[in-house]
Amino acid sequence: MAVIETRDLRKTYGTLEALKGVSISVEPGQIYGLLGQNGAGKTTLIKILLGIVRKTAGEAELLGAPAGTVNVRRRVGYLPEDHQFPYYHTGRSLMDFYGQLYGVSPDDRKRKIPEALELVGIAGRMNSKIKTYSKGMKQRLGIAQALLHDPDLIILDEPTDGVDPMGRKEIRELMARLKDKGHTIFLNSHLLGEVELVCDRVAILQRGEVVREGTVAELTKATDKFRLRLGEGQAFPTDVVARLGYAVAPLAERPGTFEVTLASGQTIDPVVRLLVEGGLSLRELVEKKESLEDVFMKTVEGAEPGVDQKVRTVQQVQRVRAVGGEG
Amino acid sequence: MTQFVAILKDSFREAVDGFVIYAMLGLSALVILIVGSASFEPVEPDKAFQSIAQRFNVHFPNKGASRVVSASLRNENKYAAQDVAAAGDGYKLRLTVKARSGTVTNDEHDPAGGDSFRKAVAAWAKPPGSTVKAADLAKSFGGKKGEEAAQNVPDIELSFERNATPEEQRAVTDADMAEFLVAQFRTHAGTSATVARAAGVAEPEYAFDVTAAGGAAVRGWPHKMEMFFGAVTVSEGTNLGQVLWIIEDRIINGLGAAVLLLIGVIITAFFIPNMMRKGSIDLMLSKPIGRTQLLVYKYVGGLTFVFLVTAFTVGGIWLVLAARSGYWDPGFLAVIPILTFQFAIVYALSALVAVVTRSAIAAMVLSIGFMLFLYVIGQVKTLFDVFRASPRPERVPDWAYNLVDGLNNVMPRYKDLDKLTTKMIADGTLTDAERIVPGLTAIDYPSWGATFGVSLAFIVLALVLASWRFRTRDQ
Numbered sequence: 171m172a173v174i175e176t177r178d179l180r181k182t183y184g185t186l187e188a189l190k191g192v193s194i195s196v197e198p199g200q201i202y203g204l205l206g207q208n209g210a211g212k213t214t215l216i217k218i219l220l221g222i223v224r225k226t227a228g229e230a231e232l233l234g235a236p237a238g239t240v241n242v243r244r245r246v247g248y249l250p251e252d253h254q255f256p257y258y259h260t261g262r263s264l265m266d267f268y269g270q271l272y273g274v275s276p277d278d279r280k281r282k283i284p285e286a287l288e289l290v291g292i293a294g295r296m297n298s299k300i301k302t303y304s305k306g307m308k309q310r311l312g313i314a315q316a317l318l319h320d321p322d323l324i325i326l327d328e329p330t331d332g333v334d335p336m337g338r339k340e341i342r343e344l345m346a347r348l349k350d351k352g353h354t355i356f357l358n359s360h361l362l363g364e365v366e367l368v369c370d371r372v373a374i375l376q377r378g379e380v381v382r383e384g385t386v387a388e389l390t391k392a393t394d395k396f397r398l399r400l401g402e403g404q405a406f407p408t409d410v411v412a413r414l415g416y417a418v419a420p421l422a423e424r425p426g427t428f429e430v431t432l433a434s435g436q437t438i439d440p441v442v443r444l445l446v447e448g449g450l451s452l453r454e455l456v457e458k459k460e461s462l463e464d465v466f467m468k469t470v471e472g473a474e475p476g477v478d479q480k481v482r483t484v485q486q487v488q489r490v491r492a493v494g495g496e497g
Numbered sequence: 498m499t500q501f502v503a504i505l506k507d508s509f510r511e512a513v514d515g516f517v518i519y520a521m522l523g524l525s526a527l528v529i530l531i532v533g534s535a536s537f538e539p540v541e542p543d544k545a546f547q548s549i550a551q552r553f554n555v556h557f558p559n560k561g562a563s564r565v566v567s568a569s570l571r572n573e574n575k576y577a578a579q580d581v582a583a584a585g586d587g588y589k590l591r592l593t594v595k596a597r598s599g600t601v602t603n604d605e606h607d608p609a610g611g612d613s614f615r616k617a618v619a620a621w622a623k624p625p626g627s628t629v630k631a632a633d634l635a636k637s638f639g640g641k642k643g644e645e646a647a648q649n650v651p652d653i654e655l656s657f658e659r660n661a662t663p664e665e666q667r668a669v670t671d672a673d674m675a676e677f678l679v680a681q682f683r684t685h686a687g688t689s690a691t692v693a694r695a696a697g698v699a700e701p702e703y704a705f706d707v708t709a710a711g712g713a714a715v716r717g718w719p720h721k722m723e724m725f726f727g728a729v730t731v732s733e734g735t736n737l738g739q740v741l742w743i744i745e746d747r748i749i750n751g752l753g754a755a756v757l758l759l760i761g762v763i764i765t766a767f768f769i770p771n772m773m774r775k776g777s778i779d780l781m782l783s784k785p786i787g788r789t790q791l792l793v794y795k796y797v798g799g800l801t802f803v804f805l806v807t808a809f810t811v812g813g814i815w816l817v818l819a820a821r822s823g824y825w826d827p828g829f830l831a832v833i834p835i836l837t838f839q840f841a842i843v844y845a846l847s848a849l850v851a852v853v854t855r856s857a858i859a860a861m862v863l864s865i866g867f868m869l870f871l872y873v874i875g876q877v878k879t880l881f882d883v884f885r886a887s888p889r890p891e892r893v894p895d896w897a898y899n900l901v902d903g904l905n906n907v908m909p910r911y912k913d914l915d916k917l918t919t920k921m922i923a924d925g926t927l928t929d930a931e932r933i934v935p936g937l938t939a940i941d942y943p944s945w946g947a948t949f950g951v952s953l954a955f956i957v958l959a960l961v962l963a964s965w966r967f968r969t970r971d972q
Binding site: 183217220221222223224240241243244246248250252253254255256257258259263267268270271272273315 | 499500502503504506507510511514771774775776777778779780782783784785786787971
């Protein structure tokens with residue numbers, strides 16, 4: 171049974187179609203990443219799953235039950251984007267308050283609250299008022315409150331927003347540990363490198379539609395390019411390799427390193443053999459793959475932006491209006 | 498239940514986070530301290546009973562059941578208290594009455610027919626007979642002064658004891674006299690007494706042996722009142738009940754309640770808009786709690802906060818008043834739930850405005866405006882009721898009467914709750930005479946059922962609308 175299952179999910183705000191038939195399936199134990207520009211519909215999708223926003227059409231299920239019901243929410247932990255905790259709480263009292271709303275017993279709250287805060291690294295400040303917390307600390311607290319009741323599904327909307335690089339690494343490690351413990355994580359992040367590092371599957375949402383979906387390996391396929399570097403002082407036999415039918419070019423950003431592009435049906439093996447037989451020592455051989463960022467940029471390039479419009483000059487706006495492109 | 502308690506605690510935590518609550522509690526503590534600085538020193542028993550006996554020329558016909566005030570304008574009977582001595586938890590005394598012999602009735606003059614004391618007892622035992630409205634009597638003095646006096650007298654009826662015939666006066670027994678005097682002690686002093694006529698005194702003079710219960714801490718006992726731990730003397734001999742009534746009703750239930758409600762509205766106006774702020778609402782709605790539940794719990798959280806502050810203030814004042822005066826009036830404690838209910842009316846509107854606008858300022862301003870509107874409607878309705886009962890009801894056009902009646906019928910009875918609280922406090926502090934003579938018993942009080950029913954219906958309606966909006970709106 172899928173943890174999250176949506177079928178042809180639609181949401182309309184007046185004339186704006188925020189979701190145009192989104193169908194995804196998240197299996198238990200997966201870390202599932204959702205990518206997209208601002209206004210692509212990512213947060214709307216999450217809010218529908220949690221019952222914060224009502225769907226216009228389609229199906230959405232969480233943990234085998236209709237999304238958004240009270241009983242389902244009991245099994246979900248959620249960190250919203252740009253959250254604002256009640257300023258009058260301390261970290262501990264907020265956790266206690268939310269723990270009560272989730273029905274966590276007093277004994278469990280007493281035990282789990284310090285544990286969860288320790289896990290995200292802010293146990294030392296748990297008795298301080300939240301209004302004294304930095305953004306990164308609030309973010310860590312947000313993650314802690316999403317984990318407190320040991321939910322089956324954890325939905326994290328920009329979990330590393332405002333967190334320093336060290337903290338990001340810790341959060342990535344935390345997600346990996348949660349996955350190992352059997353939790354399913356639904357992650358919405360702008361940090362594509364992060365998503366690539368931790369996610370099993372990824373969906374790219376563009377203007378309310380899923381335009382790419384698959385495992386990270388499927389999306390970041392090989393590019394038929396190899397990067398090679400020889401030992402110190404050795405000259406790369408560019409002409410010989412080219413005569414074998416390979417395209418070769420030095421990499422300007424990495425002196426001494428060459429990029430070899432394979433033609434259809436070719437492998438890199440003849441080039442390696444040539445170098446070894448020529449007595450050259452190969453120091454680096456890397457198959458170049460597309461990064462998730464490349465995939466994302468390629469996917470959204472040329473597409474219309476989300477609600478965040480690209481910056482335009484006054485002249486550009488006037489030109490667009492003159493041709494009737496925009497009301 | 499856990500969720501309910503959690504949200505109550507959260508609301509309370511939110512309320513106590515700001516300085517306003519501390520200012521409010523500080524103000525409450527100051528009022529409690531000021532009230533606690535008051536001292537109530539009972540006037541010496543002989544002077545007190547002398548003062549009480551002087552009030553006996555006013556009585557209420559039909560053995561006290563009538564609200565008509567029957568008075569001897571010339572104080573025909575000279576009452577005096579003598580030989581006052583402590584006895585158990587009360588006092589023993591001899592009450593003497595020096596009456597005027599012979600009497601004048603409406604129909605005849607009979608020098609041997611009775612005396613003014615018998616006439617008073619006979620008239621007290623009968624229905625009032627012919628009466629005159631106090632305002633009409635004042636007008637009969639004539640001229641502009643008469644008109645002015647008529648405006649200021651209470652809305653009561655008067656009778657003048659002239660309907661007791663000589664036969665009826667002669668028929669008055671010792672037991673009738675004792676019954677009359679027992680009723681007068683109860684009516685004018687709020688104390689129970691036993692009275693027996695003493696022998697050996699020739700009419701038209703009378704003597705009675707009286708045992709009065711209750712010591713000095715009875716409503717009608719004159720007290721010297723000082724404030725600020727004796728620094729300022731407020732009164733030398735005002736009845737205890739009247740002083741308590743002024744403090745409990747006029748100062749606490751009037752001015753104090755208005756301030757408390759106002760600050761309560763200001764503090765709680767932030768509860769729901771804060772919860773609905775972008776970034777906060779998602780956190781709350783993602784928790785396993787229904788939206789209606791969430792809203793109602795938040796609403797009850799606001800009420801609980803005001804209830805606790807009211808309980809602290811009123812309870813504290815009640816305690817120090819009772820401790821300082823020796824008079825324990827549990828009726829005053831009813832102010833706590835009634836004031837909370839008044840707040841519930843205003844807070845229901847505040848919740849509705851907060852859900853629709855998400856603005857604490859809008860919720861605050863509209864709630865305070867609504868409070869004032871309800872108060873004005875109640876005041877105008879009271880005034881119009883007076884006009885309607887006056888000889889010139891046409892001074893207000895019919896449409897105005899209808900408009901105010903209609904509004905009063907459908908709007909929450911904010912002012913009526915005030916009236917009922919005032920009555921409850923008066924019942925608990927003032928003597929019967931102190932309530933009847935100023936016309937407090939002549940007021941047409943609204944019923945508890947209608948007052949609570951209509952107000953409760955409004956609260957439910959406002960919360961249903963707020964809840965519907967909250968449930969159907971995407972956040």
